[in-house]
Amino acid sequence: MSRIPPSSRSWPTPTRASSTASGWTRRWSDNAAFRLSLGQTREDGLAYNPVRHERSTSYVNGARLRFLWQAAPDLSVNVIADYDKSDVTDVSALLFSRYDNAQTGQPEPIPGCGGYYASYRARVACNNDPSFNKQGSWGLSAQVDWTVADYFTITSITAGRRFTQNQP
Numbered sequence: 001m002s003r004i005p006p007s008s009r010s011w012p013t014p015t016r017a018s019s020t021a022s023g024w025t026r027r028w029s030d031n032a033a034f035r036l037s038l039g040q041t042r043e044d045g046l047a048y049n050p051v052r053h054e055r056s057t058s059y060v061n062g063a064r065l066r067f068l069w070q071a072a073p074d075l076s077v078n079v080i081a082d083y084d085k086s087d088v089t090d091v092s093a094l095l096f097s098r099y100d101n102a103q104t105g106q107p108e109p110i111p112g113c114g115g116y117y118a119s120y121r122a123r124v125a126c127n128n129d130p131s132f133n134k135q136g137s138w139g140l141s142a143q144v145d146w147t148v149a150d151y152f153t154i155t156s157i158t159a160g161r162r163f164t165q166n167q168p
Contacts, residue, residue, distance in 0.1 A: 031070040038063050050114050060086040074147040083138045134166040 019040050026034045039062045045055040062084040069077045101108050109115045141159035148154055 033068050035066040035068070036063070037065075050116055054089070056089050058086070058088045060084070076145045078143045078145075080141050081139070084136065086135045087132065088135075089132045135164065137161065137163045 026036075028034060039060075041058070041060045043056075043058040046058070047056040048054075049056070062082070064080065064082040066081075067077075067079045069079075071077055107117050109117055139159060139161035141157065144156045146154045
């Protein structure tokens with residue numbers, strides 16, 4: 001029932017490329033160490049927009065840095081900073097049941113989408129305006145653990161986080 005984009009004979013297969021560099025640890029001294037983790041993901045073609053004849057894209061990049069310090073045998077400090085940035089097009093999600101006929105329960109074409117049906121096979125986003133979303137987030141946290149006596153530890157966790165989102 002899904003209408004196929006005119007440029008291909010079968011529904012386009014989305015591509016995904018992902019790379020992660022995780023666990024790079026550098027010992028700074030006998031009681032302190034750094035750890036750096038990096039990640040990147042790219043997805044192309046998960047959704048197709050027949051109105052604009054475009055495939056969706058998604059780019060996500062992130063990093064996390066951790067510093068662990070054993071200040072004393074009974075006192076440790078753990079500081080973590082992270083950053084994430086994403087650029088996504090056609091973030092519109094279709095509700096599949098929304099396009100079913102109320103009387104018959106049969107699927108109906110998405111209004112204004114050139115006869116395309118919403119289904120798990122035909123992932124479509126039908127808007128005429130460019131749909132994209134740019135997000136960024138970063139945070140910083142610190143955890144201090146102080147072992148006062150056997151079976152008794154005082155933990156302090158302080159954190160801050162910021163999130164930005166731009167949609168035209």
